Structure formats: C-alpha cells, structure tokens
Amino acid sequence: MTLLSFILVIGLFSETEEQTKIAVIANKSTPVQAITVKEIRDIYTLKTQRWPNGEIIVLFNLKSKSALKEKFYEVLGQTATQLQRIWIRFELTGEAKAPTACKDEDELLQKVAATPNAIGYISANKVTDAVTVLAKID
C-alpha cells in the first residue's frame, strides 16, 4: 500500500512536471532533431527563416492567451507586443510570414504534424508520435 502510494505520488509529480514543460515540436520532415533556446528565439523572431537544408520554416503559434503561451514568450525574451511588432514588420514588408495562430494546443499539434517544415510549441504532456520533439523547456 505504501509502495503503491509512493508510485502514485511520483507519477503525479511526473505528470505535473510534464504539464508545465514546454515541448517545441516540429514536423517529422524537419532535418533537425534538437534545437537550443537561442535557435528557438532566432526562429520565432524571424531572424532564422530556413532549416539547414534550405527549406522555409513554417511557424505556428497559439491564438489565445494562456500560461503556456506567456511562458513561451518569456523564453523568447519578448513581450506579446514586441513579438507582434516584429511579425507585422516582416509580414508587411514581404520578408517573412508571421506565425499562423491556432485556436488551441490540439489544433497546433495537428497542424505541425500535417505541415512540412512546421514548428510550434505545446505542453510536453500533449506530445504524440506524430511530431518530432526538438526541445523541452522547464
């Protein structure tokens, strides 16, 4: 009984830990298997627009405000308005496409899984085999 409780508690802790982690996910076609936080920043601020094989990176973002989205923006070191300014400037000058907004994590997961060269982020506990996990961020 004590052992079972211990396992359950450990399991709960693991679950909570996975829930709070951000998984940066990519389409299976992407040529990279792992990515650093700096590389994620460069991709989401549109400084890096191509994968190493020259394919154009397709970005996905979450539409609604959420703890996950706020945490991801903190990782990027940008406020929502700063990112919005960067994305609008690039999009309206024809330099790059702003990220496509998805209504929730499930939709984002589906879109990344279905779109070649796509990248996005979801809670680590929502990851499936349909995508490649490039990074997990606490």
Add this chain to the structure above:
Amino acid sequence: MSKIACALFLSLLVLPGLASAQSDLELFGFFQINLAEVHSKVSMANSAVGFRRDLRDNRNSFNVQQLNLFMHKQLNNDFSAWINLEIKNNYSSEHFWGAFNLQEAWARYYRNTSFIVKAGLLLPAFNNLNEVKNRMPYLPYIIRPVVYESSFSELFDQDDFAPSRAYFQLYGLLPAAVDVEYALFVGNSDEDFLISAATETIQSGIDTTGHFLLGGRLGVKSGGFKAGVSSTYDKDEQSALGLGQVPRFRLGGDLSFSWRRWFFESEIIRVFHDEGRPNVSIDKLFYYGTLGYDFSDRLFGYVSYNFLEDDSQPALDDGIRGVSVGGGYRFLEALVFKMQYVYFKIAKTTLPPTETTPVPVDFRFYYHTINAAISVSF
C-alpha cells in the same frame, strides 16, 4: 493615368481566379480610415508698411487615408515576388481625388540570412522608418514623422530627405557578437528628373539623366536594440533655382529600442548639396524622436518631437517644429483604433520680397490637428 488605373483595376478583378489556380499566391493588405479636425493659420506682416495678412484653415474631414494591397508569391525556396499597390486620400479617378501608386514590385533572392537580393521597384533601407513608412498597422502614428507623412508632400519634397525608390538592393545580417545589418542599393536620381509626359521619342516615368542613386545602411541589432547609419549619393534637380543638377549627399542615423514596455525610435537626416555657388545653400536637416509605452498588450501611448529645416525654402530655413501625442487600442490583432494630436509651428521668420508681396514680411505658421483612425488589416 486613368488607363493605368483601369488596367490595375482589371488585374485585381482577375486575381481571385489566379489565387485559386495557384494556391501559394497570397493577397492581403490594410486600410486606415481617418477623421481629422484641422486648424491652421498663416500670418504674414510688415509693420513698417502696415501690411498684415492672415490665412486660416479650419476643417474636419473623414478620409480613407491609405489602402494598400500586397501580393506575395514564393516562387520556390529561394525566390519570391512582391507587389504593393497603394491607394491614398479617398482615391477616385472619377473625381480626381487622391492617388493610386505602384509602390513596390520586386523579386527577391534569398541565399541565406547574410545574402539577400531584391531587384525591381523597392523601398530602400535608409534609416529605420523609410522601408515601413507606409505600413500603417505597424506604425503607432496616424500622422507620421514629418518627412514620412505623405499628406505634407505639398509643403516640401519628401524625396529630398529620404530616398523613396530604389531598383536593386543587396542586404542581410552579418553574424558577429551582435548582428550587423547591411544594405547597399541603387536607383534613379532625384524624382524630379523623371518625366511625367510621354513624347514621341521618350517614354514617361523614366530618369532622363545619366546619374544613379547609390546608397546603403550599416547597423547593429541586438535584442530590442537597433542603430545604424545610412547614406546616399545622387543628383538633385534644382533648375528652378538656376543651379541645374546638383550633387546631393544624404547622411542618416537611426536609433531605436524596446525595453520592457517602453519603446523608442529616433532618426536624423542631414542633406548636403554641392551648390557650386558661394552664399547659396539648399541643405536640409530633419530629426525626430518618439517615446512610447505599452500599458497592456492592447493599449499603447507615445509622445513624439519633430524638427525640419530646409534652406531652399525661406519659410523653412529657421525650421518647423512639431510635437505630437498619441495612443491606440488593439481591439484585435487586425483592428487598431488610434488617436493623435499634432502641433506644428514655424516661429517668426522673415521672407524676402516676392512678386505678390514686394516687401519683406514676417512669416508665422501654426498647424494643429486632432485625428482618430481605424487601421484594419485583411
């Protein structure tokens, strides 16, 4: 003009068909609708001869200030094409209102972050604002810093301060401890050299000189910080002043940053000419600074200061100063409400005698406007 407008209109009509046939053709844009309450006053006086004349202009007007249509197509991973059509000031060819302009039409080759080439009609990378001066959803302003505000184009030639067109640009980011931005561009000389009427031998809209505009920008970028220097060299059309083709050198500097909820942008432009005559100057100076604050993800506010001096115009050779206060609220990412109060002033300056005023006059100018606008992206 009407033929061109008609052709562009017809091409827009067939675009939906093209878009469905080629799914990667993106058609998007924005418009900004403006309500302006304007009060201005020009005073000219010479107390010695008892001359005084005041001209007042008080009006309010709704206006579709600007509508831009963008067409973008990624031709493959390396090449893309871009078209920007701009419609201004309640455009109507029927009523001869406003203007319909081809602002950009370029193809881009993207080799890597450090080597990007644009060929075609483009807005050159000069300082920070020139490339995005007509992207109203990006800008917090309704009335932009004075050399970028198209509604002031009747007061002075804005192309004299910042180059409005180039035709080839090489640019990119050079990796270093901080990112180094560079751009080199080439274009036509002063727009006044471009002829507007076709003759039997020459087409309209082309540069009639053998000179080019050569320019570039070198800057650094790190996080939210960005700074750079820009310059151009070309020939300025000054036949009206009897100076002919005058060598012109523009020198610009820009500094902008965003820190936490604060944002700041500033620029300086100095325009030097080799007039070839002593005691004649047509040099120019412009600078502005804007400090803003994002009260939330939706609400923002700012204050801005502008100064412009143009030695080629007696009314502006002591400068025009402007202050503006504005703000906005983003109802949606694609819909922004903006408000702005703008005050410009030319303090007392003496104008030389002219045909209409044969004595020197003291000249003063005041202009203030309250604007409300909605900027909609689609």
